[in-house]
Each structure stands twice: as C-alpha cells, then as structure tokens.
Amino acid sequence: MDKRKILITGGQGFVGKALVDEFADAGHEVICADIVDQPFREDVCFIKLDIRDAQAVLHACEGLDSIIHNASLVHTKNNRVEDVWAVNLTGTENLLAACTAHAIERFVYISSASAVYEGEDIENGDETLGYSQISQAPYADSKIAAEKKVIAFSGEGITQCCAIRPHVVFGAGDNRFVPAILSKAQQGKLTRCVGNRDKLSDFTYISNLTDAVLAAEQRVKPGGVACGQIYFITNGEPKAFFDFVDMLLMEAGYPTIKGKVPFWLAYGVAALAEGIDTLKGGTLNAEDGMTRFAIRYMVTHHYYSIEKAKRELDWQPRVDLAEGLRLTVETLKQRHSPLLPKVPQQAA
Template sequence: MPFDEAIPRTCVVLNGRGFVGRSLVLRLLELGKCIVRVTDSTQSLQLDPSESNSLLPDSLSSGRAEYHQVDVRDISQIKKVLEGASTVFYVDATDLNTDDFYNCYMIIVQGAKNVVTACRECKVRRLVYNSTADVVFDGSHDIHNGDETLTCCWKFQDLMCDLKAQAEALVLFANNIDGLLTCALRPSNVFGPGDTQLVPLLVNLAKPGWTKFIIGSGENMSDFTYVENVAHAHVCAAEALDSRMVSVAGMAFFITNLEPIKFWDFLSIILEGLGYQRPFIKLPTGVVWYIILLVKWIHEKLGLRTYNHSLSACYIVQLASRTRTFDCIAAQKHIGYSPVVSLEEGVSSTIQSFSHLARDSSLAYSRDFNEQSKVEKLLGGGKVADILLWKDEKKTFTYFLVLVLLFYWFFLGGSTLTSSAAKFLLLLSAVLFGYGILPSNIFGFNVKRISPSCFELSETVIKDSIARIAFLWNMGFRNIRLLAKGDDWNTFFKVCSAYYIKVSRTHLPGNFYDNHFLIK
C-alpha cells in the first residue's frame, strides 16, 4: 500500500535503536508502505552523525516516523505504542550486561511475554521476532547445512542464547491466538555498520595482539549475515504473514547470506581491512580450554571474584572452532527471502564504517622495526624483553606455563616453602636422570643430549654476581650511614615508606605470606 493513501498502515519496531533495529527502520522507510513507530528505552531520540543524511530525520519531521520511549518490562507502555498498529517487529536488546541475570531475563523473556500479551489485546495482526541461529547450537557438535528440523538445545553455554530460545518459544506458541500471526527469524552471525559486538571485540583483541591465534584447525565453516539482509528478511516475513500463509505462521526460519565461508578467513578479511595482522598461529582447542579452566581455577584459589565470564569465554571458543552452516531453502520458498547485499559488499561496507577503529597505518609502517621500542628499552632489550613482548610465541608460552606450574607448586600447593622446594628438587633430579638414560633414538625421533656446559657457570658470571651482591650490600650500609647522620630527609622518607608498606602487608588478616611462607 503506498504511503500517500488515506489510511496508511502503522508498524512498530521495538528496540528500533539497536543494531538490527536501526537497519530495519531504514528498510521500512525506504519502502514507504507504512508509518514507522521507533521505540527504545531512552527518553529522547539521539541521532548519530552517520544518520544525518539518512531517511530517519526527514521522516521524523514529516510524520512518516515517530519515536516513543518504551520499556518492554512495562506492559502499559507497550500497549500505548501498539494502539492502531498492524505489524510489530520485536528486536530485543543484545548489549545487555550478562552478569545481571534478573535484568536480562526481565528484558528478553518477560519482555516477550509482555509484547505477546499487548499484541493480543491491541488486536495486532502480525508479530515478527528476531531470534538467533544460536538457539540450535549446543557447542559440542558441528552443524552442516542445518535446517528448521533442528530442535532447540535443552542446555546452553551462553545465557543470552538460553533466554532468546525461551522468548522465541513464547512468540511461536502465541500464533493464531486472538487473530495474532507470529513467526521468528534466526539470522546467523549478524554483522555490518553499527555492530556493537563482533567487530569491536575483534579490534579490542587485535590491539594487544591476541588475534594472531587460530583456535582449532581453522578449517571450520560458518554462515554470516549482513544486517541489511536481516532487515529485508523481516519485511519478507511480515508480507508473508499478511497473506496468511499457513507455512509461515508459527514457524522459525534461518537467515544467512547464502555464502558459507571459513570462520577464520572471514575474521582475517575484517582484521586486514582495518590494518591489523591476520591470525596465523594455530592453537589446539583443548589447550585453549585448559587455559580458560586454569584462569578460572587460579581466581578461585586466590579468593578473587568468581570468573563470571568463563561460560561466555567457553562459548566463544565453541563458536570459533565449530562448523555452523545453515540451509535457507525454507526462507526462500515460504517468505520469498534472498540476500539483497552480497557478502563481499557487506564486508566492504562494514570495514569502511569502522575506519575510525583502524590501525594507524602511518605509524605502523613508517616505524623502523629494527629500532627498539620504549617498552623494550625499559625491559633491557634482552631475553626477558623478548619473552614478555612475545617475540617468540612458543618460547613465551612455554615460560608462561612453567611459571604457572611453579606458582602452583610453591604458593597454592598447601605445603611449606621448605617441603615444596625439596619436592621440586626431587622431581627435577628424577626428570634429569630419566632424560639422561633415554636412548638416542626413539621411534625415529632423535633425543638431544643436554650439554654439560648448560650446568656450568663461567668465572665472569660468578664475578658479576658477587660484584652485584657487594654493590647492594654497600648501598644498604650507605643508606644506614645517611640515616645516622640525620641530614638526608629524602632517604629517611623513602625507607620509612618502604617499611610501612611491608609492615602493613604483613599484618593483614589471613595474609598470603603468613599462610604460605611460614616454615613449620
């Protein structure tokens, strides 16, 4: 129906200021078939600079679009904005704080209940819910061309997936009650301009260099969906519901770009487009799992706050290492969906929209890489600097693992310092002796012998060590002489501050040093 007809239809986009919601609003305004009511939880509409040239400002001034503040936890606010509407698109929030379970539940699950109830009472004809393909992913099995016959998981690693599955079920069960027709869309890995999750997460990991690692084989395939294609799918679903197709009402449909790609190839394209290094070091999935569990265990042992994001971290590892591709034949056949933007075009637009997060190429490529950085100079530029700055990833990881084991052995093992040292030396002796009696060749692998020079100390090293000890000893007595004269206030305050901090730490209740350094 053209917009200029006497009684244009009204549609509502709940959470229309979110990532998918914004694209859906613009899609509806471009079609010009209805008045669009945009809702969000904020009191007033704040337009981004990127929206200054879009249809939204002109539509708001002309009355083609309206903005309403709506909290989906308050059903009265929902009813008020749904009055007279024929179609509702429910795109719930994705940037919620997952540490607050109650708030997430009230917004997603209780919000879905309120939306369904309000639609029935306000005689809304169509309700389209934006779900996710993650509701059928259990994290343990690959999905190859999964279709709508897949059932939702009964146990989720990720809180948001669990709540989204409950909300989807509520919407679909409400189909054909009081004249309300419903359906749900399950887009896979949505990306595009305005993304608040995937691209910002990649950039935050790329800055300290964590994106150089590939989890698993790197051969796992995934489906990604450009945000404009998701918006187009919502419009297709609403039109199909308007025709009262039995094959659409009460159903869920997978939505993708129909262009499966290797998961790590997709990330590499995004990272390289923003000037960051593409992943190239493969880590076995099991190793990453053990690292996550180790970090969580150390937090618990040290009595720190529980590692609340361990489940989310595990879920990210599962997404990054498993194949997840979906079949969109049902969406193509029943709601007439087909992508309007190709994957290549979508990636290009996404990279361009995040140019403000790109690495500063002028600094990255004009710098002389043979020149030591400030941090490297501060660390001395030796072997320690190479290890701390990840010059050799394998060596750094090996040293890190050894330090973690030593930390556990001496500080978390529950033994005294003397007994821990004795056990460690006993283990070291057994390992060295066992290594010494190994044959030179085992199943075709040559066993390298430890050179005796590794256990020898040169006279220069010994002299330097003794000179260093003597220097520290003389410096200590020099400070004592200065204190005895009573002239150097600067030294006095430094010494007092150092001893005050030491005394304060020693007398803390349940002090770490009291528990682990007392020799029984």
C-alpha cells in the same frame, strides 16, 4: 504496498537502526522503541520504552498494525541470569499480551540460530532441527523460551507470528562484533586462532537480514505463508570463523592471524574469565569473545540452510561476504574510526 503502523523494539541498536531504516524507507509509519531515546531520522517516531514494564508496553502498542520484536540482551556469560531472562522472555511476553489487548495483526520475532545449537556440529541445518535440550548460556536459553512462546501464540487470536534466526550479523554500524575484532587487532592481541580452522560458520550481512525481515512482515498475515513459521537467515556462504576474521583484517589493513591455540586452552581461559567476571557481579554488553559459549562456536560446524526463506519469502541475500566486509570497512573509513590502523605519513 499497504502502509502500516509498525513498532520496532530495540530500535537504537545495530540491527534495530537498520530495521528502522528499512521499514521507514519502505513507506511504513515507524515507531522506534528502546530504553534510550536518540532520534536519528525525522520521519520516525522515537519513544523510550523498557519492555520489562508491562503497562508501558501496553500503552506503547495501542493502534499498531505490526510489531518487529528485535530487543534482547545478548549475554553469553553464565551470570546476570535474571536480567537476561527479564528482557528476553518477560519482555516478549509483555509484547504478546499487548498484541491480544490491541488486536495487533502481525508479529515478527528476531530470534537466534543458537536456539538449536548444543555445542556440537551443525552442517546445513534446517528448520526441522529441534530446540537445544541443554543449557549453555542464559542468552540462548531465554531466546529459545521466547521463540517457543511466539510460535505457539501465532494464530491463537488475530495475531500472526513468525521467527527469524540470523547468525553472526555484521555490517556498517555494528557496535559489537566487528569493533571487538578490530580493537583486539589494534592492541596486537589478535595473533592466534582457536583450533584448526576446519569448522565452518555462517555470517549475515546486515542488509540481507533486514531484507528478510521486511519480506517476512509482508507475509505474516492471515492466510500468509509465513504464519507460525521459523526461518534461518544468513549469507549462505559458510566459512571458517578465523578465515572470516582474516578477511576483515585484510580489508581493514591489519596483519592476518598466523598462530593458533588449542581449544582446551582457550576454553579454560574463557572459563576463568567468566568466573572472575561473575565474582565482580557480571558485566553486561562487554563481551569480547572470551566466553565458553563463544569458544565452542569457533571449533564446531554451525551453518544453516536458507532454502526455506528463499522459497517462502521470495528472498535472496544480495550482498556477499566480501562485499559486505568492504562496505563495513569503507563506512568505518568515512567515519574516521579510531579502530582502523593509522596510515603512515608520506615523506615530503
């Protein structure tokens, strides 16, 4: 394998750290870029970088062979719109400009399956689906705009690009999705599902995603099969959202969900919560599933075909959902996570 100098943006987050490990373990020279600078392995260069700063981005990208653009602001509430767009679109534009300035050959964009979601059922959707034509949340809107820029940019100069669309990523090190579920369970607030559990969703174990990104980066080069392409990446095991939650709860040792609330009630509560949050100025990185966008996700089919990725990237998901959840909870146990239920002391 050719050794390349690769910048990974958002490298301190859940997905970012896993990508840093994946590419460093593969033998590449990795630069981890993030707005925080907390080194976590000795063979990686760590830099503090705000991708909204065009000059800082230009300087950081000098001498690179490849960029894995993972940094984004995940915020599905309808507030803090300017902040979300500044990171998700302007940051992407700054990185693409650096590719031109420094003749960087490869660019892999970590996008989102929400790029095609319009609040209606998607069953086994593939990459021929068009972009969403309606505005639902600044996160989805800005990811669509950024992905369009990336795909249009591919091949304009020396840089070849592709986009990876994962859906609901989970695994060891998750600091958002799994902790939110377990925290609610711990507080006794996770007793009811939304709707009838008759709609299927996709989930993606973290190593299945990083395997796919590694495979895509290898193939996004002049003449490579991935140039200008988009790939859905999931476990390929559609499951009702709250059935997945129950699997996690059982693995962690919490009671499963018994009751349910109708969609209209949950959606109304989420709308009220968003409104209150907006009046307070809008909180970033503090979502708990109570947004209109998230509630809509829970009551619609949204699962995708991964056949194109299998075929063109020579990739397969190696870890199934059950094993992924087992590994996730096992890591939490090893780290003595306070999110897990306390085991009663045995009588002497």
